[in-house]
Structures are given as C-alpha cells and as structure tokens.
Amino acid sequence: MQATFRRLYATLPDAAAVARTTSTPRAVRLRRLQKQKEAPGTGESDATPEGLTPSEYARYHRQLAKAELLRPDGTNPTEAEWLEKLNERRSRIRGVKKIVTPDGQTEAQVVAQKIFLPNILFRLVRNHTPPGQPYNPYEATFRIPQSVTKTDIRSYLSAVYGVKTTYIRTDNYLPASLLGGRVKGRAYKRAVVGLVDPFYYPLAVEDMETKEREAREQWLEENFQIEESTQKRKEILLRMTRKGSKDWRWRTGATAQRGNILKRIAEQRTARETIIAETKARLLEARSKGEAVV
The missing domain is CATH 3.30.70.330 (RRM (RNA recognition motif) domain)
Structure with missing residues (x-):
C-alpha cells in the first residue's frame, strides 16, 4: 500500500502541482517571495523539474551541506531519490505497516485495532x-x-x-x-x-440552469420534503409564540398569516357576490315569464 501511495505521490499531475502551489499558506508564500523575488503566475507551479517545492529544495540542500544524507558508500541521494523517501514517510497510513511475505512479496498488514463505525464527521x-x-x-x-x-x-x-x-x-x-x-x-x-484523482463539486442550486434546477428541487422535495418540513417548523414556532396569548385559538394554515386572512376574506366576498348576482338574474327571468317568484 505504501509503495502504491509513493508512486502516486511522485507522479503528481500538473494541475495537482498547481493546486498545491495555490493552496500554500500566505506566510509561506511571502517568505518564498523574499528569496525568489518573483512569484509564480496564475496556473503555474513553483516546483522544480524533479517535483520539489521551494521548501523541499532548500531542505534537501541544507541536509546535503551538513552531510546528513551521506551514505555508507560515500554517495549522496539525488533529489528524486530523496523526494521518494520523503513521500514514503508522508504517505504512511496509521495502523498499517508493510511486511514481506515468505514468497518475497510485499503487502500491507493491519497492526492496529479495526474501527468499523468511526464516530467522527467529515x-x-x-x-x-x-x-x-x-x-x-x-x-x-x-x-x-x-x-x-x-x-x-x-x-x-x-x-x-x-x-x-x-x-x-x-x-x-x-x-x-x-x-x-x-x-x-x-x-x-x-x-x-x-x-490524486480530480473531483468536481456539484453545482449549487442557484448556479444551475432552469430545467436542471427544477429537476433538482423536485428530487430534493420527493426525498427530503424540504417545503413540508419548513411549513411544519413555522406552525410549531407559531404554536410556541402565540399559545400564551389571551383568547387565542389555533387556526388552520390558511388563516395563520395576515396575507392569507385577507385572501380568504376576498374569496368569500367574491363567492357571496356571485351568489347574489345569480339569484337576481333568476328572479328577473322568472318575473319576465310571469312565473311565481319563490
């Protein structure tokens, strides 16, 4: 497993290297700018051809000058070899170690306690x-x-x-x-x-096109009942805030707000005027025919 991670880390895509440069902390960028006098442009990486960042490059040459990288045979590792060893340590997995089987193959072995349901949220x-x-x-x-x-x-x-x-x-x-x-x-x-592999975050509902946004809102409503939950939350809040008022009684959702009350009054007034107009027309028609008006 560690060998796989080391290989993937070493073969970092160009876009990933640019992302690493972009996400560098501001204090580190300012410190590097004092030494380099020129910041990388937008969409550019500050890594060397071997893949070392400026901090890794300075660390390698500092250890090289102190003879801390000297091998028993009197040679020093190259930048690529030093970076590979560094990435091997960076890519370690907690609770897993690399062992060699009797047939000479390398595999990962779990040495820690397995946790099937971690209680942390990402x-x-x-x-x-x-x-x-x-x-x-x-x-x-x-x-x-x-x-x-x-x-x-x-x-x-x-x-x-x-x-x-x-x-x-x-x-x-x-x-x-x-x-x-x-x-x-x-x-x-x-x-x-x-x-290592790119991941595109889903678009926000506000950034989608009309058809895609309507389909997403419909899917959210069918699976999570967002509008229904919002309405119930409003009703519960209304019960909690108004139940202590004198002579207050619970009404349906149609008359819970002032706008709905005025709308309901207008509908009832329209229905009443319609009934009056129909009755008047029926009476006039009966009188014109000489029929008895009941």
Whole structure:
C-alpha cells in the first residue's frame, strides 16, 4: 500500500502541482517571495523539474551541506531519490505497516485495532475559489473535529472512501468573541486535501440552469420534503409564540398569516357576490315569464 501511495505521490499531475502551489499558506508564500523575488503566475507551479517545492529544495540542500544524507558508500541521494523517501514517510497510513511475505512479496498488514463505525464527521465543503479563477478539482476541503490529525485524515479517507491524497493542510478556526465573554459560532478545523484523482463539486442550486434546477428541487422535495418540513417548523414556532396569548385559538394554515386572512376574506366576498348576482338574474327571468317568484 505504501509503495502504491509513493508512486502516486511522485507522479503528481500538473494541475495537482498547481493546486498545491495555490493552496500554500500566505506566510509561506511571502517568505518564498523574499528569496525568489518573483512569484509564480496564475496556473503555474513553483516546483522544480524533479517535483520539489521551494521548501523541499532548500531542505534537501541544507541536509546535503551538513552531510546528513551521506551514505555508507560515500554517495549522496539525488533529489528524486530523496523526494521518494520523503513521500514514503508522508504517505504512511496509521495502523498499517508493510511486511514481506515468505514468497518475497510485499503487502500491507493491519497492526492496529479495526474501527468499523468511526464516530467522527467529515463535512465536505466547497473550495475557496477567488473571483475570476476556475474551480480546482484536485483539492477538497473538509470541516473536521479539532482532535483529528493529518495522519488520521489520510487514513480515514483511504480506508472509508478509497481516496488517494497527496498533501494535507489544516488550520483551526476559533469562534468570534462578543461582549460579555460570549462567543458566536463553534470552533472547527479546516482541512485542505490534495487529491490524486480530480473531483468536481456539484453545482449549487442557484448556479444551475432552469430545467436542471427544477429537476433538482423536485428530487430534493420527493426525498427530503424540504417545503413540508419548513411549513411544519413555522406552525410549531407559531404554536410556541402565540399559545400564551389571551383568547387565542389555533387556526388552520390558511388563516395563520395576515396575507392569507385577507385572501380568504376576498374569496368569500367574491363567492357571496356571485351568489347574489345569480339569484337576481333568476328572479328577473322568472318575473319576465310571469312565473311565481319563490
């Protein structure tokens, strides 16, 4: 398994490399800009031909200068070999180790306790896309519990969904502080995950064409009863807020709002005037024929 992840990590698609450059934290981009004096353009990657990022390139040459990469035979690994070893460590899966079978084959063995129903939630949200730039399909953004680590994220996505990841960047969001020591919202952790295979987030209902939007709304209503749930929620709220009023009694949904009340009054008035007009016409017709008016 680790060999497979190492191969996929090393053969990073061009679009995925661009996504990795785009999602680099702002502080890291500013620090690199001070050294490079030129930032990569839109749709370009800052990686070397061997696939090293500027940070990896600097780390490799720093270890090379300190003779930390010197092998027993007196040689040093190349950039590609060093990156392959680094990606092997990055792509490790928690609870899984690589073993060699008696017939010489390498396979992954689970050494930890298996968890069949994890009690953590991964909420998939849209990627942050600046105005005027296309959506990046080689990244996925999740909202996860703050206790989840990067290794947990990689293991969870691989074991549950079979998703192959490249890089993972996380940041914690704290709730806004209000007056009086109160807070607004909840704290959460955001994880930006690099993907080997592209994933296109479904369009929002507001961004769809008319026919597609109507079909989606109909499907949502048939499967989740959104409008019915909204109406019931309004009725429950009305019961909770008005049941304490004096001489108040529950009425049907047709007369629960002022607009509906006026509409109902207008309908009753129209029906009454229609009956009066029909009765008047019948009486005039009977008198013209000399018939008795009952």
